[in-house]
Structure formats: C-alpha cells, structure tokens
Amino acid sequence: MGQRLETFYDVIRRRGVSRRSFLKFCSLTAASLGLGPTMAARMAEAMETKPRIPVIWLHGLECTCCTESFIRSAHPLVADVLLSMISLDYDDTIMAAAGHQAEAILDETLKEHYGNYILAVEGNPPLAEDGVFCIPGGEPFVNKLKRMSAGASAVIAWGSCASWGCVQAAKPNPTQATPIHKVITDKPVIKVPGCPPIAEVMTGVVTYMLTFGTLPELDRQGRPKMFYSQRIHDKCYRRPHFDAGQFVEEWDDEGARKGYCLYKMGCKGPTTYNACSSVQWNEGVSWPVKSGHGCLGCSEEDFWDKGSFYSRLETIEGFGVEGTADEIGIAAAGAVGAGIAAHAAASAVKRIVQKPTTHDRRPQDGSGTGDHA
Amino acid sequence: MSAYTSKEALKEVEALGARQASIYVYEAPVRLWHWVNALAMTVLAVTGWFIASPLPSVPGEASANFLMGTIRFVHFAAGYVLAIGFLGRIYWAFVGNRHARQIFYVPVWDAQWWREIVFEAKWYAFLERDPKKYVGHNPLAHFAMFSVFVTTTVFMIVTGFALYAEGTGMDSWQYALFGWVIALFGDTYSIHTWHHVGMWVLVIFVMVHVYAAIREDIMSRQTMISTMVNGLRSYKDDQP
Numbered sequence: 001m002g003q004r005l006e007t008f009y010d011v012i013r014r015r016g017v018s019r020r021s022f023l024k025f026c027s028l029t030a031a032s033l034g035l036g037p038t039m040a041a042r043m044a045e046a047m048e049t050k051p052r053i054p055v056i057w058l059h060g061l062e063c064t065c066c067t068e069s070f071i072r073s074a075h076p077l078v079a080d081v082l083l084s085m086i087s088l089d090y091d092d093t094i095m096a097a098a099g100h101q102a103e104a105i106l107d108e109t110l111k112e113h114y115g116n117y118i119l120a121v122e123g124n125p126p127l128a129e130d131g132v133f134c135i136p137g138g139e140p141f142v143n144k145l146k147r148m149s150a151g152a153s154a155v156i157a158w159g160s161c162a163s164w165g166c167v168q169a170a171k172p173n174p175t176q177a178t179p180i181h182k183v184i185t186d187k188p189v190i191k192v193p194g195c196p197p198i199a200e201v202m203t204g205v206v207t208y209m210l211t212f213g214t215l216p217e218l219d220r221q222g223r224p225k226m227f228y229s230q231r232i233h234d235k236c237y238r239r240p241h242f243d244a245g246q247f248v249e250e251w252d253d254e255g256a257r258k259g260y261c262l263y264k265m266g267c268k269g270p271t272t273y274n275a276c277s278s279v280q281w282n283e284g285v286s287w288p289v290k291s292g293h294g295c296l297g298c299s300e301e302d303f304w305d306k307g308s309f310y311s312r313l314e315t316i317e318g319f320g321v322e323g324t325a326d327e328i329g330i331a332a333a334g335a336v337g338a339g340i341a342a343h344a345a346a347s348a349v350k351r352i353v354q355k356p357t358t359h360d361r362r363p364q365d366g367s368g369t370g371d372h373a
Numbered sequence: 374m375s376a377y378t379s380k381e382a383l384k385e386v387e388a389l390g391a392r393q394a395s396i397y398v399y400e401a402p403v404r405l406w407h408w409v410n411a412l413a414m415t416v417l418a419v420t421g422w423f424i425a426s427p428l429p430s431v432p433g434e435a436s437a438n439f440l441m442g443t444i445r446f447v448h449f450a451a452g453y454v455l456a457i458g459f460l461g462r463i464y465w466a467f468v469g470n471r472h473a474r475q476i477f478y479v480p481v482w483d484a485q486w487w488r489e490i491v492f493e494a495k496w497y498a499f500l501e502r503d504p505k506k507y508v509g510h511n512p513l514a515h516f517a518m519f520s521v522f523v524t525t526t527v528f529m530i531v532t533g534f535a536l537y538a539e540g541t542g543m544d545s546w547q548y549a550l551f552g553w554v555i556a557l558f559g560d561t562y563s564i565h566t567w568h569h570v571g572m573w574v575l576v577i578f579v580m581v582h583v584y585a586a587i588r589e590d591i592m593s594r595q596t597m598i599s600t601m602v603n604g605l606r607s608y609k610d611d612q613p
Contacts, residue, residue, distance in 0.1 A: 219543060220556040229543045245440030246430045255430055264427060270539075271562040301559040312425060314566050325566050326425070329573025336577045340584045343497075347588055350499055 005051030005113070011084050012047070022047075052084075053210060054117040056109055056148055057091035060141040061134045061168050061177050062123025066159040067093050069196035073203040074283040081203050085210050089117070092136065103137050106144075110151050118209065119152035121145065123161045125183055126168070126175035133175040142183060149184045154215055156190045156205065157181065163191035163223075164301040171305050181222065188215055191222040195298035198279050201227045221301075223273065232269035232295050235277040238262065256292065266310035267294025274299040395607035396508055398472050398600055406462045407601055413455040414579065418572055420448035425569065449537060456530045472509040476518040486512050504593045506613075508606055514585065521578050529571045532564050 012022055023044060030040040059067075071078050071094070082088050088095075090105045097105065109117055123141075126133040131140030149155055157180050160166040168177040181189040192205055205224055208216045216224040233239065241247070242261040249255055249264060263270070269277070272295050276287045288295055294310070297303040307315035313324035323331075399407070423444050431438045466474045480486045493513035495501045505511070510518055535554035538547035539561055558564045590597035596607045 220552055221559075225543060231539060234540070240435040243442035244431060244435040244438035245427060245442075245444075246435055246438065247427055249430065260430060268562065271560060271565060297560075297562065300562060303560075303562075306562055313569060314562060316566065316570075325569035325573065329569065329576070332573060333577055333580065336580055340580060344584065344588065346499060347592060351592065354502065 005054070006087060007048055007051050008084070009044075009048040011052065015084075052087040054087045054089045054109060054113050055091075055120055055206075056089060056106065056117055056152070057093075057120045057122065058141075058145060058148060059092055059136060060121065060123030060125050060145065060161070060180075061175070062159070062161045062166075064093055064122070065196040066122045066161075066202070067091075069194075069199045070158075070202045071199075072282065073199035075200055076203050076207060078199070078203065081206060086118075086206060106148060110148070114151040116153055117151065118154050118156060118206075119148050120156040120158055121162045121180050122158040124165060124169070124177050124179055126177045127183075128174070128176035145180065145183060149187060152187060154190065154209065155180065155184055155187050156192060157222075158192055158202065159197055160193045160195045160298060160303075163193035166195060167304055170302075188218075189222060190215060190218065190224060193223065193228075193299040193301075194274060197299070198227075198275055198281060200279050201275055219273075227275045227279075228273045228299070230273065230275075230278075232272045232274055232277045232289070236261075236269055236289055237277065238289060259292075262289060262292075262294040263312070265294050266308060266312055268297030268300070268303070268309075269295040272297040272300050395596075395605040397470075397604050398508055398606045399604045400465070400469050400473065401604065402461070402465045403469065403473050404601055404604055406458050406465070409458050410455060410462075411579075413451045413458065414575060416451040417448060417455060418576060420444050420451065421568075421572055424448060425565075452530075452533050452537070455526075456534070459526060459530060475509045475515055476523055479516060479519045489513075490516055504589075506594050506608065508595075517578070517581075521574065522582075525571050525574045525578065529568065529575065532568045532571065535564055536561060536568060 009022065013019070017025075023040075026044040026047070027040040030037075030043055033039075057067075073081065076085070089109055090102065092102060095102060123134075125131060125140075125142035125145050127142060131142040134141040136144065157163045161168065161177075162180045165173070165177050165179045168175060169179070181191070190205065192202060194201070201224075204227065205216060208224070208226070216226060219225050219229060233242070236242075238259060238261045241259070242263055246258075246260045247255060247264040248260045248262050251265070261267070267289065269289065276295070277289065280287045280290070296309050297306075307313070307324070311324065313326060315324060316328060424441075427441060427444075431440050463477070466477050489505070489512040492501065492505065493511050496504050497513070509515070531551060531554055534547050535551040538545055538551050538555075541547045543552070554564065555561055558567070586597045586601075589595075590599075594609050594612075596605070596609075600606045
C-alpha cells in the first residue's frame, strides 16, 4: 500500500481513461446537472483530490455469509466497489496477501490512516476466557477489534453477528459472543443486520458513506433508515391477501398454491425491519416469501431465541413449562375462573349459614317485622 | 290486602326507620368513562385475538375482501377510544371529586391502609364475619385498581401505540412518541408477546372485578353496581 491515498482520478486513469476524456466527463456532467461553467473544474478537482477511503474488514466469530452476500452485489457491482470506490486494504477472506504480510497491513493502516479509515466488522468477539474462542492471526479477536476500532472514523457492523450476536450468542451463549457495539463504545456503530444482509444494502451503505462523506441517517437501534425503516410486511407483495384475510393454513393447501399470506405459518414479516420485500435477493430473482416460505426475522435481535419459526408468538420461559403468551393466558384465566366459581359457592354458603346481623337488610323482607330498631 | 301503591310502599319505608342517605361518589364523567372503557376493552380483546389468530381464509379475490383490514381498523379505533378516554379520565382526576383521584395513586406510607388491606383480604377469605363500610374503593380494591388495572392499561396503551407506529412509519408522531418502546424491547416481536400478556392480565382483572362487584353488591353493606350507573353509594344499615 502506498503512502499517499489513491484518488478517484488515479483510479480512472489507471483504468485507461485519458485526461481529456475525464475533463469532458466533468464538463458534460456539470452541464447535464444544470450547473454553472465553473462547476466542471470544481468537479474535476474534487475527483483529483478526494481519496478513496481505506476499509479494513475484520472477521470474528461468524460464518462468512456476509462476505458471500457482499460479493454478489449487482447494483453497484461489487467489483466497482472494491476496485474503484473503496480501498479495501484488509479482508482476510478475499485478500491476496496472507500470513504476516497480511497482518502487517493492519499496523500500517493504524500508522498511516489513523482516524481516516472505515472499520467493517463481520462476526463478533467471544468474551469468555479472555476471548480464546476466536483467535484469528494468533490474537484474540476482541483485542484485534479494539485495536483497529481505535483509529477508525466509523464502524460498520455487518450482519446479525456483529449487530446482535446471532446464533453463536443464542442461549446459553457458552463463549459469551457479544455484539460489537457493546465492545466499541466510543464510536458510532452502523448496524447492518441480516443473516446475511442483502448485498445491495451492504454496498448501498458503503456507497452512501463514500458519496456524502457522512454516516447514513440511523434509526434508534443504529440501523440505516433507508434500508431498515420499514417492515418486510409493509412492502410485501402478499400484503393484499393479509388485509383481505386470506392465509396459507397448511404448507400444501390451496392458499399456498395461490400465494396467500404466510402470517398463520409464522411469517415474521410483520415484526422484521429489512429491505427484502423491496430490494429482494440475487438481483431481484426472489426472496423468502416470494419462494413460499415465511420470513424468519433474521435481521431482528435474538431471533433464534424467540421460539418456533412457524409460530406467531414467542415462547415464554419461567413457567415450569414453556408456553406462548396465549397458552399461559388461557390457563391463568381458567384457573381464576375456577377460583371465582369456588369462591362464589363458598360465599353463598356463608350467606345461608351466617345468622342475620343488625346491619343486614334481609329481615326487611317486606313483612314489616324486622328486628331493626 | 290492599293494592301495592306508593302509599303502601311509603309505609314500608317508614317502618324501616333508616336514614336512606346516599353519597354521590362517581360523577358523570367517571361513569361514562367506565362504560366506554369497558366497551373499548371488550372490542380490543376480541379484535386483538382475531388479529393474532385470524379467522379462516375468506374465498374470492383479495381485492374483494378486507376482513383482516376491518378487524385491524376496529382494533385501532377502539385503541384510540381507550387511550383518549384514559387521558380524559386523568384530566378528571384533577378536576373531579376526591374519589376520581383514588385509583391513580396508592398511599403506601399509610399503615392503617395496609391494615385494612389485610382486613379486606380476610373478609374475602371468609375470616371476617362482617365487612366495613367504604365510600370509594375499599383498600384492597384500591390496590388492585392501581397496581393491576391502571398500570396494565398504561402498559397496553404504550405498547399498543408502539406497535401502531410500526404501520404509520418512522416519520409519524406515534413513532416519535412511542418509538423508544421498540428500542427498549429490542424488537417488536417481543412487544407483541407482552401486549398479549397484558391482554390476559386485563381479562383476568375484568373477571375478578365483575365477580367482586356482584358479590359486594350482595354481601357488603353498600351498593356497588348501581353506583356505577347512577353515581350514588347507598348504605344498607345505619350501623358504624
């Protein structure tokens, strides 16, 4: 890696575009945007001086499905992102360097670009036993994460592992896998949850940060609003069947063939914030509901600990046996109803056996011979 | 025997010799709120049940049906009625009589109040022969009203609006006011679950409430059910 950061202009030249064509492009773009004549020069200058931002991509406790998703991005094409837009200096899964040569890049980045690089984290650090359950490059991942986050301008949490903890943090979480925002507390962490996140969402977040030089607007949980502000349910193409009251009742019934709503089959679309129903997967080929299966809610916190994928209610522990809210509610209401019936019976008995007292109205039964004063 | 006329009735009443005095306990807004709230809760419980466990699928084109949409609309409308009614009830706690304030706080610092809770518990456990007289809620009922009814209702309004904000979106005032609930629970799936639990708490509350009101109307020394109709608490005897 060179001392000086490559600019966009450098990349454009490297890819065989002449300076004449580059200036023409700037003029044409300025003209087509309706900007003044001086803007073409300013655009050219920006392209010549704006450096490609270095990105360090770390892998902790994870399955690499985020990377698998990322490299399938079509809009923008992942090759454009990697080769033109960002300077992906370190990503142990897809980088050419290996061993000490690769690890040396981390130290170099800390030294050269301190405060200027984006740290993208796939997976999370297990904290139990001083982090021995995840040791990439001979170093506990938690240490590596803290070391590299110190000099990062922003941190991206790729996927549900980095954002929420995901499967390795499922109860009882033996390795104490911990989402990265609980380890990195002094920097903004952009959560891009999903197992994996949608490829275009990942590249979209990166593109936004490069284009505008700022973080995308985040919601209360730290997710980019542009991709995570609506539920699967809100943009689901089967939503009209939900509103009409037409549901798949069994996996092989008429409703399933007609593409009715999967709500009764435990679809988590109504409680899952993600862009699957609008962006879809694999260049818009399909997505879970489109292929006939309900949403699992993989981008939601602790989705694996919330009971069946095929239930509309999570199981609640702590009642001896696990049950859903409705099962527990019906049992409790039944017990209280039985208690009320028994109490009413006992009250009736009390009323029959207890002798009338002075305050009791019963002697005044209309005969006019009561013992009231 | 002569015909039973008002003259005859008056003789009976005079023979009673009691001061038929009653106290105006529940002012009209409180009574109106009580019954509107009861209706809203019933509608909310039923429609809520069918939102969580929908009816069997309807046949025909999706565009020709709006069953689930209607059920949800009724649920949301009833939710607004309950929430606005509750706000009105809080307002009346400030401007109404002292009994209008009772359910919104519990005098936990008052030892006598705790002793009478124990007394009332013993009355319900058949360990006391005769009940005491009260004008508003007896201490045990007061405790239940605050700790079960008021708190659960607030919980249901807050979680209900947080879930409603999911549909209205992040730019809505519902999200601005109640979006923090979603962040607090972590995800809305959990809010759905606890909204269910809250519904069952209220169902059980209503069962006990209705039973206790009927039982007290029969066995206590004051009127119960009619008080929530005409606002008057009447007493069956002149004893202390």
